[in-house]
Amino acid sequence: MSGILNSTIGRKFAMALSAFFLMIFLIIHVSINFTSVFSKDLFNELSHFMGTNPLIQGLMQPILVIGVIFHFVMGFILEFQNKKARNIKYASNKAGANSTWISRNMLFSGIVILAFLGLHFYDFWVHEMTVKYIDGDMSGLVDPANADSGFRYYEELREKFVSPARVGIYALAFVFLALHLLHGFNSSFQSIGQNNKYTKALKSVSKVYSIGIPALFIFIAIYHHFTH
Amino acid sequence: MSVFDAKTPDGPLAEKWTNHKNKINLVNPANKRLIDVIIVGTGLAGGSAAATLAELGYNVKAFCFQDSPRRAHSIAAQGGINAAKNYQGDGDSTYRLFYDTVKGGDYRSREENVYRLAEVSTNIIDQCVAQGVPFAREYGGLLDNRSFGGVLVSRTFYAKGQTGQQLLLGAYAAMNRQIARGKIKMYTRHEMLDVVIVDGKARGIIARNLVTGEIERHSAHAVVLGTGGYGNAFYLSTYAMGSNVTAAWKAHKRGAYFANPCYTQIHPTCIPVSGDHQSKLTLMSESLRNDGRIWVPKHKEDVQAIREGRLKPTQIPEENRDYYLERRYPAFGNLVPRDVASRAAKERCDAGYGVNQTGEAVYLDFAAAIERYGKEQAHVKGLDENNKELVQQLGKEVVSNKYGNLFQMYEKIVDQNPYETPMMIYPAVHYTMGGLWCDYNLMTTVPGLYAIGEANFSDHGANRLGASALMQGLADGYFVLPYTIGDYLADDIRTGPISTESPEFEAAEKNVRDQIDRLINSNGNKSVDHFHKRLGKIMWNKCGMSRNAEDLASAITEIRELREEFWKDVKVPGTATEYNEELAKAGRVADFLELGELFAKDALERNESCGGHFREEYQTPEGEALRDKKYQYVSAWEYVGDPSKAKHHKEQLEYHNIEVKERSYK
């Protein structure tokens, strides 16, 4: 088992595992976000739970951060090695005849998603971390001094989607996430060795997931933008 | 050379091989480490021999001109491999396989060798299955068989239309295991250009590294040639572009007798020639004759209309078709042996019934098979057997499962869909039964020089049956040579390494360098292919499917003249110290130009018709081959300075266990 990351298949396997983790995370994330569309209170409750539960914060959050970083770093390493494996390029190459643009440009869609994550971290996560762990305010209230002021999460969310430019960037980033997932979802299953009679069905699931999840994120953003 | 003894063992036929193995010398395992063996060629014979000798402990050096041993032309064999397993319970036995092979070879093969071949055939299947060769299987999980030309049982094991590929990859895998162990040293992109004889024994080779052009000396205690056949003398053939006679021919020039060079197999089911640009011909497996029916139109008007494109073959009604094989040979029908089927096609085409522009094509029709299978499937599935469309669809599925890759290959080349319209086929040069003479131990007339597989002459007589080439290649390499070579090498355990610094190596290298210099410096103005094509035309027209004394005599003169012209006028671009395919080709064609003459000389000497050798002067009133008891011998030719001066030796063939009679498939 040792040194599995030194082999091409081991690296692909690790890449797929981190992808599965991130894909599950996306489901949880979008589910919680979606509650904001129909129930401010539920959204606030859930956000507060996620933001303050020690298990989530102390264990799951670091794993998530490591997962994201691992997925990106490994993605770059693989791409670097792959570029090295062909030292002279073809003068004429019709890659489009045998593979999708998406599958060949996972690095590109990945970088766009990474850039967006930067923004996202700046928007939500850095803010959250500052409030909770630097300012020491774990109450989650709009006004920590006033217990009746209510949770701040919903309002903060609404605030972010006021700017049309931000909503535009947000939407675009999720389009790239959809592209990334359209290849990545099935690719992960292939990497862990699942290609069998269920693969055809899985491809349909993949389409629903890869388009559905980002679409929901975009819907949430647009919903808040127009109902503000 | 005084050595001209077949060394066949005594005793009853069925016990000869066992007795022989019990009596011959062995080399003990510790001593095998001290012995080097060179194997040239890595096809089924060479590859399997290399792997097995290395397993036994010999140090093997293997050579191939291809970039990998996996690419030897054995890989292109399609239909299957025979073995007397009798899994189908249809009465097969070692004797019956032996009988069929001797009869198929028109009583011109050595009885003892053929019996041994039939005997070890079953071991081959066991060995290959153990190696992971994925033969076709039935639903019960057991091995499937099919039937081939010239026999009345189903004994052919197969892997779709890629049996040769699967068997070769099996031998290649066995070689790889030994290469990894360091017991085989593999030299790819190397061509053997001479064999080195020291004190009357084969002790090494001179090889050219095809990438760098370097001339290398390699020594060993024995040299094995598994270098295939020489059908490319005809230029157009189903052989690979690189297949050549050079190794065998150089061995011949160093003292190995060349046996029966005129025995050539012309395979009946190949894709016809399309034009002058043609570089090679493609075989459609003989297995197609299990289901395809061969015919030409009965009436010349229809032939004319087809050639002019006014009529489609499918529009010709049943009663106006001439299923000439079924007509002439009711017992075997479309499954007559190859030589018979080829000549019958030529007879119809010569009579003016050829169905393409060149007049050299007949139909191979699957319509009947599609309907038969379709009805069968409809019945099995409980569907309407009278629904024509459904029957067609089901039938095509069955045919596609059996021959899908062949049909696809045909469509890619000819641009016609063989499911809808009959295939067009015509005979093409496919295999050479002749080759280096060897004794029962597979040793040539040069001590320590062995010939195995298609490169030797021993097992197929004047005509090889389908699915027997793979059997022979693997029998020689896996199960015969590894035993018999020990008998010779047992005397070499004290010899020690062979030096490559001897005057003999010096002289052989000089010989090779001289020829290369001559080719590179010949400031002619015609390409190598130019001469090769012209040689091919002479061979095909005068030494092809049917021969006569007059043509053969003129072929000898023409080939001789062409050879002289070649050495004056050939142009080889580039240098000798780089990758230079033209130079490699030039050397091969130079040897074909010598072999061609001996070929014609041999055909002229044999005043009879037998198997693939058909002399127009010797035929029955019905046009069948007319054998002559007087020629019941192997012609083994000794080189004495020039092909025309080759000295004729005869090995009388005696049949004690089989009655020699007229070969009839009627």
Place this chain on the structure above:
Amino acid sequence: MNLTLKIWRQKNAQDAGKIVDYSLTGVSPDMSFLEMLDVLNQQLIDKGEEPIAFDHDCREGICGTCSLYINGRAHGPDTKITACQLHMRSFKDGDTIYIEPWRAKAFPVIKDLIVDRTSFDRIQQAGGFISVNTSGNTQDANAIPIKKENADKAFDAATCIGCGACVASCKNSSAMLFVSAKVSQFALLPQGQVEATDRVLNMVKQMDEEGFGNCTNTGACEVECPKGISLENIARMNREYLKASLKA
């Protein structure tokens, strides 16, 4: 028909190499692609120039020797065939055709369009075999029945001709399809089980050492493979590898 050919010329492994233009007239649609190159070479020889070196042997799509990247695709525009089976009817009068060698660090160019694919052989030597000696008393071939489905799948994997089109068309120059074909063949057969663990670990290790890229599941190899070797084989190899890693 008349064609413009843009062909990679490179004198030897050390030479830098470049694309050279040739024009060729009177090409017949019935010619195979390699016969078209034969015609060009004949003209070059007649003019006293060096012919274009390209690998080829059986010319019937089974030996795996030919290895041309034609107009941006391995073995040319048609699928499920090798370059030698490609016919000129796939092109039209006036076409410009790029002809390049396989491009991969693990396949260095020897001359012009010829590359060195011995890395494939070395991968096979690392474990692409079942260790069984030739004895003449191996158990009977029918002693172990094999499910037809598995035997057929093993055969399909085993039809790989080792041409390298998978590597050539993969954007990563990955050899996964090639390696997985052999691993799958043996993984599907009872005879292959004994050495399964070592086989997959050693072959993958050798593959990595040869400098092939990583598989990113683009599926290009499957599309361009002249024998239609399925991606299922790669998944199977991934499985076998993970299983083997856990055992080792």
